[in-house]
Amino acid sequence: MKWRCALFQRWLPAYLDGESAPFWQRRFEAHLTACADCRLETEELQQVVERIKAHPLPEPEPAFWEAFSRELHLELAHAVPEPAPRRPWLRVPYYLLGAPVLAVLLLWFASHLTLKPTPVQNAAVAAATDQLVYAGMDDGLWQGEEFPSWDVNAVVADLSEHEREVLLKRLRF
């Protein structure tokens, strides 16, 4: 395969959804009119996209969503949103403090009426906390990727120094 084709085919999916830069859209179109290999590849990728769109997941029955909402409601009713991260400009009006204070007092009162949690309950709470996935966490989802790397240098190896420079500059998005 010619290096130019290898390069174009890498980016074909982005061309197909029209999300590549206008410069590249024009280059793609010009290349496609001249190259049968890339036209075939384009058609095949388009078919894959259409096949995915033609087979959405089957819609669950209304009964599924009823059970879903019922179960989730029970969990949500027992959950308490965590307080917002402290921000200096955020001042809670004093008259809104009444309810939480009352709740804390009631909880304190209730905890003295009921039995202390057993170690088993504590372990369950610890395990549940362990599984929490905090949304704002910077977990580096792309790190340790199993994707083959997009090694542009390998594709452009047969170009002159200058050509390579020009191409790499244009490749940046």
Next chain:
Amino acid sequence: MTDPHLVDRAQQGDLPAFEELVKKYQKEIYGLACRLVLDLEEAKDLTQQAFLQAFIHIRDFRRQSQFRTWLFRIAINQCYNYLKNKKKYGEPTDFQEMPLPSEETPDDTLVAEEERRRLYAALGRLPAKQRAVITLKLEQGLSYDEISRVLGGSAGAARVNYCQALKTLKKHLHSEDNHEVAMRSIPAVAARISRR
């Protein structure tokens, strides 16, 4: 009511407002989870967990992104965590658990269902994150920029991964389809498939 209104109220602890948001996005989040973990029961559980996490952390949501994108991120983190644990404990992913046609499906839709099965099998062979990127792009209609907000990394990385994912899927589909042709040439196997 718009998302910002509902989020406002949910941040003040208004559960019905949050449940309205759940109703609005449950289908998308469930679909995403199904695609990621390839197990309908687990997907339901993970969807509920994602909403529960969203509710607990609702006050961390600072409107730098859309609420929907924020939800996707939580859901994907839940699924990713689940898959990581599953991998750690050595349970194989079984895409056969994905829905298949019932016995009384007419013959012509059987062909379509067979095609669906092969598509799901091919998707099942992709790494979870490639499935995520394909689902977010093609089913949820996110731009590369939005995908990068969900999955982290740059919009450029999202584009590279989408291109790579689609090309890998094409390869897997090709081998699934070829496998199917080979199977159909064996009468006993073909008969078993058509009975499905």
